[in-house]
Amino acid sequence: MLKMNAEVKNILKLQEEKIKSLEKEIKKLSELNSNLIRKNKYKTEFFSNISHELKTPISIILGAIQLIERKGLNPEDGRRNIKELNIIKVNCYRLLRLVNNILDMTRIDSGYVRDKLSNCNIVYLVEEITQSTVPYAEQKNITVEFDTECEEIITAVYVDKIERIILNLLSNAIKFTPEGGRITVRVSKKDKKALISVKDTGPGIPRNVQKDIFKRFYQVGTDSLNCKGSGIGLSLVKSFVELHKGSIKVISKENKGSEFIVELPIKPLQENKKDSAHTKNEYSRIVEAINIEFSDMYSPSYASTESS
Ligand code: ADP
16 A cells, blocks of 8 residues: 555656646747747738838829820920939838848848958948938038047958948938037957947837847837837848957937947958058949938938929
8 A cells, every 4th residue: 555655656756757847848939930020020010111122212203204204205304304303213222121131131141252351441341431420410410420449440341331331220220310419430449349330319118118129020119209110220230240250339328328349359351452442443342332221311402403
């Protein structure tokens, strides 16, 4: 009888352990399930946003073409058609930006990087990019300042990825900062790292969502600001920064503004390749990159042709 009791106790103990381990499994599976549901929700929202992002420029392009068709082309007065042609151009840039972002997202996932690392003075590169965005900021009466402690920080970078990082942070800063605000871009050096900070006086990002903004498809509710997007911008920025073995963080306070800080290791290549950001071709490439990145904002060139 005693032996039977011991056996039963043993069986019960084993079963209790089994139940405990099953409970653990159930907890894990339910966490995985909630994760999947959340990701699926982001994806559904992403497709709905993307459709909207595609539809708007396509409708605008179509509208402009129909207007040209109605008015007819006037070869004697080229300016008559410039307004519509500019609308078409800006909206093609918008489409290009979206498609580029989606392509980059898939390239990052497959680990495919086409570019080559080259030594570059990132102080000069960041300053040049910052200055080129001033006309866009001026449209909103926003002041853009560039500040640096050092003249030169040479390190190996993927130049066009650094461009995309800075342009994306600047376009967000200009997009969200209200009229009369200020944006400060600062480059500094700390230990063996280059720090690039993009600071604005915009609405700030609520503390509880700051950890999420770098996640793919994530967008803070911005309906009131009428700033729809795809929610891939910052996730791409983070991937591009990580491609350089760097890191990115945000310091932000609601109603006080946001500061994005990119940290890049300073690691020049042995062979001293030419600083590609100084050539004329590269400059026009930056201008084109700005046209694409800022395409969902009011275009300064469009403004000047409109008034002519
Ligand atoms: P998108 O690609 O749609 O522009 P992002 O990934 O760039 O989206 O940004 C994600 C979210 O982070 C945005 O929805 C926006 O609400 C918030 N955000 C990004 N930059 C700023 C900023 N400078 N100020 C306030 N909010 C910002």
